[in-house]
Amino acid sequence: xxxxxxxxxxxxxxxxxxxxxxxxxxxxxxxxxxxxxxxxxxxxxxxxxxxxxxxxxxxxxxxxxxxxxxxxxxxxxxxxxxxxxxxxxxxxxxxxxxxxxxxxxxxxxxxxxxxxxxxxxxxxxxxxxxxxxxxxxxxxxxxxxxxxxxxxxxxxxxxxxxxxxxxxxxxxxxxxxxxxxxxxxxxxxxxxxxxxxxxxxxxxxxxxxxxxxxxxxxxxxxxxxxxxxxxxxxxxxxxxxxxxxxxxxxxxxxxxxxxxxxxxxxxx
Amino acid sequence: xxxxxxxxxxxxxxxxxxxxxxxxxxxxxxxxxxxxxxxxxxxxxxxxxxxxxxxxxxxxxxxxxxxxxxxxxxxxxxxxxxxxxxxxxxxxxxxxxxxxxxxxxxxxxxxxxxxxxxxxxxxxxxxxxxxxxxxxxxxxxxxxxxxxxxxxxxxxxxxxxxxxxxxxxxxxxxxxxxxxxxxxxxxxxxxxxxxxxxxxxxxxxxxxxxxxxxxxxxxxxxxxxxxxxxxxxxxxxxxxxxxxxxxxxxxxxxxxxxxxxxxxxxxxxxxxxxxxxxxxxxxxxxxxxxxxxxxxxxxxxxxxxxxxxxxxx
Numbered sequence: 001x002x003x004x005x006x007x008x009x010x011x012x013x014x015x016x017x018x019x020x021x022x023x024x025x026x027x028x029x030x031x032x033x034x035x036x037x038x039x040x041x042x043x044x045x046x047x048x049x050x051x052x053x054x055x056x057x058x059x060x061x062x063x064x065x066x067x068x069x070x071x072x073x074x075x076x077x078x079x080x081x082x083x084x085x086x087x088x089x090x091x092x093x094x095x096x097x098x099x100x101x102x103x104x105x106x107x108x109x110x111x112x113x114x115x116x117x118x119x120x121x122x123x124x125x126x127x128x129x130x131x132x133x134x135x136x137x138x139x140x141x142x143x144x145x146x147x148x149x150x151x152x153x154x155x156x157x158x159x160x161x162x163x164x165x166x167x168x169x170x171x172x173x174x175x176x177x178x179x180x181x182x183x184x185x186x187x188x189x190x191x192x193x194x195x196x197x198x199x200x201x202x203x204x205x206x207x208x209x210x211x212x213x214x215x216x217x218x219x220x221x222x223x224x225x226x227x228x229x230x231x232x233x234x235x236x237x238x239x240x241x242x243x244x245x246x247x248x249x250x251x252x253x254x255x256x257x258x259x260x261x262x263x264x265x266x267x268x
Numbered sequence: 269x270x271x272x273x274x275x276x277x278x279x280x281x282x283x284x285x286x287x288x289x290x291x292x293x294x295x296x297x298x299x300x301x302x303x304x305x306x307x308x309x310x311x312x313x314x315x316x317x318x319x320x321x322x323x324x325x326x327x328x329x330x331x332x333x334x335x336x337x338x339x340x341x342x343x344x345x346x347x348x349x350x351x352x353x354x355x356x357x358x359x360x361x362x363x364x365x366x367x368x369x370x371x372x373x374x375x376x377x378x379x380x381x382x383x384x385x386x387x388x389x390x391x392x393x394x395x396x397x398x399x400x401x402x403x404x405x406x407x408x409x410x411x412x413x414x415x416x417x418x419x420x421x422x423x424x425x426x427x428x429x430x431x432x433x434x435x436x437x438x439x440x441x442x443x444x445x446x447x448x449x450x451x452x453x454x455x456x457x458x459x460x461x462x463x464x465x466x467x468x469x470x471x472x473x474x475x476x477x478x479x480x481x482x483x484x485x486x487x488x489x490x491x492x493x494x495x496x497x498x499x500x501x502x503x504x505x506x507x508x509x510x511x512x513x514x515x516x517x518x519x520x521x522x523x524x525x526x527x528x529x530x531x532x533x534x535x536x537x538x539x540x541x542x543x544x545x546x547x548x549x550x551x552x553x554x555x556x557x558x559x560x561x562x563x564x565x566x567x568x569x570x571x572x573x574x575x576x577x578x579x580x581x
Contacts (some may be wrong), residue, residue, distance in 0.1 A: 007302035008542030045539070056334030059486060061539055100540070103298060226330050228337060229538035232294025235341045236330035245323040246344065251294045267328045 001037040002105045005231075009061075009100040011047055014091045015073060021155020023077050023123075024089045028097050031072045038130035039106025039222050039255040041065045043230040044076065046087050047096035053083035060228050061098065062088070065199070065254070067126040067159060068133065074099075077126050077159060103230045104254045107131050107220055109140060110195035114218075116140055117194045118163060119184045119208050121147035124200030125156045127222045127255075131197055132162040145187060147180030147204060181207045188215055196258075198222070206264035219258035225249050225267060239265055272310070274530055275430035275455045275507055277365050277392055279310035283520065283548040286511050286534030287369040287395060287434065288315045288341070293358045295541060304363055308544035313367045313532070314351075314359060316397045317385075319377050321347035326478035331467040336486025336513070337535060338465045340479030343371065343397075348384055356390055365392035369434065371400050375422045386427035393430035396423070399438075399461050410461075411439035417448035424453040432509065435459040435500075437489075442496050443503040450504045457500055458509035458532065460493045486535040487513040494526055501527020515543070517550025521558075524551075 016027035036042075043061035050058055062084040067075040078085045091097065107127070110116050116135050118128040128144060135142040142163040147170075148154040154174035157167050166183050167175030176183065180200070188194060192215065198208040199222035212219035227237035230250045238246035239253075241260050247253070272279045285308075292312055296303050324344030331338040346354060351368075359366050368391045372378035378396065385394050398410030398419065409415045416433070424431060433449040435442055437460040446457045462483025467476040475481070493512020501508055510528030513535070514520050520531040531551075533544040540546075 002297070004300045005298055007299040007306055008545075009540045051335065057332055059332055059335055060337060098540070226328060228330055228339075228535075229541070231298045231541055232291045233289060233541070234330065234339065234538050235288075235291075235324060235344055236327075236339065238324065238327050238329065238344075240326075246327075248294070251297060265327065 001108065003034050003037050003040060003102050005101050005103055006033060009043070009098045012097050012099050014093055014095045014097055017092050020077065020159055022152040023079050023156050023159075025067065025075055025077050025159065026088060026091060027073055027075045028099065029072060030074050030099060033072070033074070033099075034102065036066055036069050036102030037106040038134050039065065039127045040102035040104050041230070041254060042074070042076070042099050042101030042103065044088060045098040046091060047098055050087060050098075053087055055083060058082075058084035058087060061100065061230070063103075063224070063227050063230055063250075065127040065130070065222065066102070067129050069130065077123075077156070079123055100230060104250055105252070107197055107222070107255050109135070109138065110218075115191055115194045116142040117184065117187055117191075117196050118142060118144040118160075119180055119196055119198045120200035121180050121204060122149070122153060122156070122201050124198070124204070124222070125159050127199050128197065129160040129162070132160055136162040143187065145180055145183040147183070147200070148174070179207065180204060181211050184208060184211055188217060192217070195219070202264050202266050209258045209261070209264055212258055220255050221258050221261075221264065222255045223249055223253055223264065225265070272530065274311075275393060275432075277311065277430065279365070279530070281310045281548050281552075282524065282530045283544050283551070284309045284311045284367070284509065284530055284532045285313050285537060285544065286532040287313045287397065288343075289534040289537050291315065292362055293355060296358070299541065304361075306542060306545060307363050308542055308548070309364060309533075311365045311367055311392065312359065312362050313395060314355070314369050315345060316343045316369045316371045317345050317348055317351045317381065318343060318371055319348050319380055321345065321350060328476060328478055329482075331476055331482070333465070333467070333484060333486070333488055336484055336488030338467055338477065338482040338484050339462070340477035340482035342479055348381060352384065352388065356388065360390035366390060367393045367395050367432065369395040369397050371397035373400055375419055378419060379423050379426055382423045382426045386429055391429065393432060394427060395432040395434050395458060396420075397434050397461075399434070399436040408436055408438065410434075410436040410445060413441075413444045413448035416445050417452050420449050420452035420454050430455040432456040432458050434461060436461045437492060437496055438464045443499045446500040446504050450506050454506060456507040456509060457504060458511065459500060460489065460496050460512045463489055463492065485513070487515055489513050490519060494522055497523050497528055498526040514547060517547050517552075517554050520547055520551045521554050
């Protein structure tokens with residue numbers, strides 16, 4: 001599902017900024033934008049002082065799936081991992097953002113009667129949170145299985161509010177000790193007819209893909225790759241696909257049917 | 269702003285796109301018909317088309333630098349036949365003239381591309397990408413005046429359409445290469461292409477980009493572009509399309525003052541798909557405000573040498 005974007009980036013006001021454990025949540029008013037579809041993303045840049053950070057960066061905007069979109073307010077979630085997210089993390093209510101989107105293609109609802117299992121964790125929460133809300137609105141049964149490094153990161157689970165959530169942490173500080181694939185394997189044992197929706201760091205996503213492939217479970221993966229533009233211009237965000245060649249995650253993804261790829265690339 | 273004559277093409281304004289920095293077909297899927305209603309360029313330059321399809325380089329393909337980026341895309345395209353069958357009908361529906369960029373690794377390949385493109389009335393002009401190694405010497409054709417001259421001599425008779433030669437900055441004397449193109453009948457020169465550049469993966473020290481090296485673009489190369497456009501303009505009389513790091517109207521104006529007839533926006537398109545429209549408006553305002561003064565007493569504008577106040581994003 002693709003909702004088209006207004007042509008050109010727009011300058012919008014930050015309306016809120018808060019911490020959620022190790023993550024930062026940013027809200028922005030987007031009164032002129034359309035209602036996006038879960039799994040779609042936006043390109044964000046601070047309107048002021050985008051540049052002249054660490055290594056004289058950032059320069060390019062950064063891609064983020066939205067967390068929620070309510071009545072013209074968009075929210076995003078990220079972790080400070082570089083000069084772009086560091087600068088975005090400085091923004092406060094009243095500051096301004098450049099925003100382009102919604103971009104890309106989002107999730108597709110499961111075939112009739114199937115339950116949705118939302119598997120992921122870490123920085124992969126946002127598209128799953130938005131999808132949980134849409135599934136609830138459609139009356140489709142869903143459960144979220146989320147993995148995190150530790151308790152500070154597991155606070156991100158609180159940002160997914162529209163489905164029951166099971167949590168696993170690497171250190172056992174919250175929920176079960178283990179990986180999200182442990183939770184997913186158990187859930188698929190109970191309901192082998194579920195459809196899986198996944199987003200997370202590449203290694204987690206690859207483990208989810210491999211598990212679903214081994215059990216012949218349909219899965220849709222929200223992938224990530226470094227991208228300069230978000231609208232098909234730069235050809236930077238490619239992943240190799242089974243049918244041959246590459247496809248651009250920004251216009252042909254970021255949500256892909258897992259059957260289209262042999263593996264989640266380490267850089268995706 | 270009055271219309272611009274470029275090699276016999278009448279263009280609405282002097283701002284076009286750099287080849288490979290805008291996919292109008294993908295953009296139409298993303299933005300819908302608003303793209304056509306507010307098309308930012310006065311002519312559209314296609315990405316590079318090769319005779320055979322190319323998948324492009326393995327990822328990673330991008331690296332952000334201070335005020336710019338390195339790309340190692342590797343010219344993915346459907347190949348000539350796919351371009352003519354699938355892309356051309358959609359590009360012909362754009363509201364501006366279409367310039368098709370082609371590249372071949374031999375004279376025979378380039379000749380086949382030029383002949384095929386020449387046969388299509390939807391295409392207004394041809395741009396040759398000569399940032400390609402010569403199969404005999406291993407040097408980029410566009411780095412060597414003799415190789416480049418021989419290529420232009422071979423393909424010039426094959427088309428009556430305007431023939432633009434896109435030069436690489438990775439050469440000792442770009443103006444000498446431009447002179448060779450002019451001498452063999454090129455109608456225009458476009459420059460600069462990206463500067464060869466490299467990045468190492470954090471931690472491993474291995475090259476980050478799948479292609480090993482890539483091309484640097486963005487504001488980081490703006491001053492290089494200005495110098496090269498000025499150097500070429502001093503040595504040739506044919507039209508010049510100037511590009512490199514334009515993000516604002518004054519950068520476009522500088523390239524025009526240095527001798528370009530058109531300017532191309534490249535990497536800035538990535539930050540905002542409609543940036544070229546803003547740049548064109550800013551350029552128009554500057555040109556209206558800066559009609560030449562005849563007064564010798566007019567105060568010179570102050571210049572702050574190391575802090576360029578006009579340079580904010």
